[in-house]
Amino acid sequence: MSKKVIIVGGGISGLSTAHFLHQAGISVKIIESRQEPGGNLLSSSSSGYLLEHGPNSTLHKPGREDDALGRLMDGVGLTPLEANPLANKRYIVKNKKLIALPGSPLSFLTTKAFSVKAKLRLLLEPFIGGSIKEESIAQFVERRLGREFLDYAINPFVSGVYAGNVHNLSVQAATAKIYALERDHGSLIKGALFGRQKNLSGMPKGRLISFKNGMGELPQAICRTLPGDSIMVDTKVVRLKRVKNRWQVFWEGSGGKAGIEEGEQVILSTPASQTAKILEDTSLVASKLLSSIHYPPILSITLGYPQERVAHSLDGFGFLVPRKENIRTLGTLFSTTLFPGRAPEGQVLLTNFIGGATDLAVERTGDRELAAVVASEVSHLLGIEGRPDFVQATRYRESIPQYTMGHLEKLANIDRALAENRGLHLRCNWSGGISVGDCVRNGELLAKDIISGGSS
Numbered sequence: 001m002s003k004k005v006i007i008v009g010g011g012i013s014g015l016s017t018a019h020f021l022h023q024a025g026i027s028v029k030i031i032e033s034r035q036e037p038g039g040n041l042l043s044s045s046s047s048g049y050l051l052e053h054g055p056n057s058t059l060h061k062p063g064r065e066d067d068a069l070g071r072l073m074d075g076v077g078l079t080p081l082e083a084n085p086l087a088n089k090r091y092i093v094k095n096k097k098l099i100a101l102p103g104s105p106l107s108f109l110t111t112k113a114f115s116v117k118a119k120l121r122l123l124l125e126p127f128i129g130g131s132i133k134e135e136s137i138a139q140f141v142e143r144r145l146g147r148e149f150l151d152y153a154i155n156p157f158v159s160g161v162y163a164g165n166v167h168n169l170s171v172q173a174a175t176a177k178i179y180a181l182e183r184d185h186g187s188l189i190k191g192a193l194f195g196r197q198k199n200l201s202g203m204p205k206g207r208l209i210s211f212k213n214g215m216g217e218l219p220q221a222i223c224r225t226l227p228g229d230s231i232m233v234d235t236k237v238v239r240l241k242r243v244k245n246r247w248q249v250f251w252e253g254s255g256g257k258a259g260i261e262e263g264e265q266v267i268l269s270t271p272a273s274q275t276a277k278i279l280e281d282t283s284l285v286a287s288k289l290l291s292s293i294h295y296p297p298i299l300s301i302t303l304g305y306p307q308e309r310v311a312h313s314l315d316g317f318g319f320l321v322p323r324k325e326n327i328r329t330l331g332t333l334f335s336t337t338l339f340p341g342r343a344p345e346g347q348v349l350l351t352n353f354i355g356g357a358t359d360l361a362v363e364r365t366g367d368r369e370l371a372a373v374v375a376s377e378v379s380h381l382l383g384i385e386g387r388p389d390f391v392q393a394t395r396y397r398e399s400i401p402q403y404t405m406g407h408l409e410k411l412a413n414i415d416r417a418l419a420e421n422r423g424l425h426l427r428c429n430w431s432g433g434i435s436v437g438d439c440v441r442n443g444e445l446l447a448k449d450i451i452s453g454g455s456s
Helices: 012-023 068-076 105-110 116-122 137-145 147-162 176-185 188-194 217-225 272-278 284-291 360-364 367-382 407-417 436-452
Strands: 004-008 027-031 043-046 049-052 058-060 090-094 097-100 207-210 235-243 246-253 258-263 265-268 298-306 318-320 329-334 347-355 390-396 424-426
Touching (some): 004 246, 012 027, 012 068, 027 258, 049 298, 049 347, 049 390, 058 068, 058 436, 068 217, 097 367, 147 318, 147 329, 235 272, 246 265, 272 284, 284 407, 329 367, 347 360, 347 367, 367 390
Parallel strands (some): 004 265, 090 318, 265 424
Antiparallel strands (some): 043 049, 058 207, 090 097, 235 246, 298 347, 318 329, 329 347
16 A cells, blocks of 8 residues: 555545545645635635635435445535426527427427437437447437537537537547447437437436535535645646656745655646646656647636516526537536525526637737627627626636547557556546546546555
């Protein structure tokens, strides 16, 4: 069993791994470049609004063997806040109007979200053969379900989850559960009906959760359970060096400080671009592969309005915008509907997103101008009168890692390039899933491997 593990990066991947290692009695040292741990799981308050500067919620699947998130919350003494049942209702935009997505087979028959032709096209799906080559999400969905389903169901979903481009993302890497339905059952519909997955999206059902004071409570709770001297902040790791059976981690801090941490094992839980720089001296091949993983820019723009000026009932999770609609806003969350305590009494909070892989122009546009674009588009869709009372923009120059075509092969090549570096591990959301739940589960799996001696 390892005596000490150094974790570079204090986002949810690194913190989760640290938690499970610490529970097993293994000493951990976290080195974080920002002023505080948590990565993009950051919540703040302003003018009575509770703002999220990263994920607004996550999916919890209690009672399952892979419920690492539940074990983490129990371990740090954190009680989740379950979303309003209205969150099960979701909207898309079609012909510049909001239309509720069907929530049952019967409602699918009557929904206006899809034409009769598109509904009949689905009847052919069980009879369509598989493909032996890697496909983009667009190629896969259009082949199996038709163009309209791609444009008005999958395209907005991908924009909302990945801020990605369906023509570039790999179906095997980015939507592995959907791909598995074809691989294992020969059909999405057959897989949904007879397989372990019980819905056509391929996504397991669960509870949508956050916390009373926002998603930022999760990393804060983890940090409280770790020893006070186990976290270094405002500290940048510049390189690694293997000396006999130990790793030396060279760091630079504020005020010209510098030093070395030593441990038997090192976990890099940093974005791909940072990981690439750290590994330049260890493996130039792995470094170049990591630097090729793209993160598009995105802005989260929160808008506050008096409830009386919003015509729409906001009776749902929010809405997603198909790229075909030529609206720049990617989607909007009805934040005050989802969870209580998100806005002052009588006010509503809308969390909106703009940018992503299909709108790189946001890099060259100011926050104020983009906020005005979003406010105008959202006001038209929701029937809002007047300007917002509250506006807050959070910019991510590198937002969500894109699992593009060839991503799985790229990850395999990275593993091969680093295979001789015993005790070195990479664990972040550019591999194994981008959601909070994915990161926690992957952190637990790595911790178990280290505890058992499998990664020594």
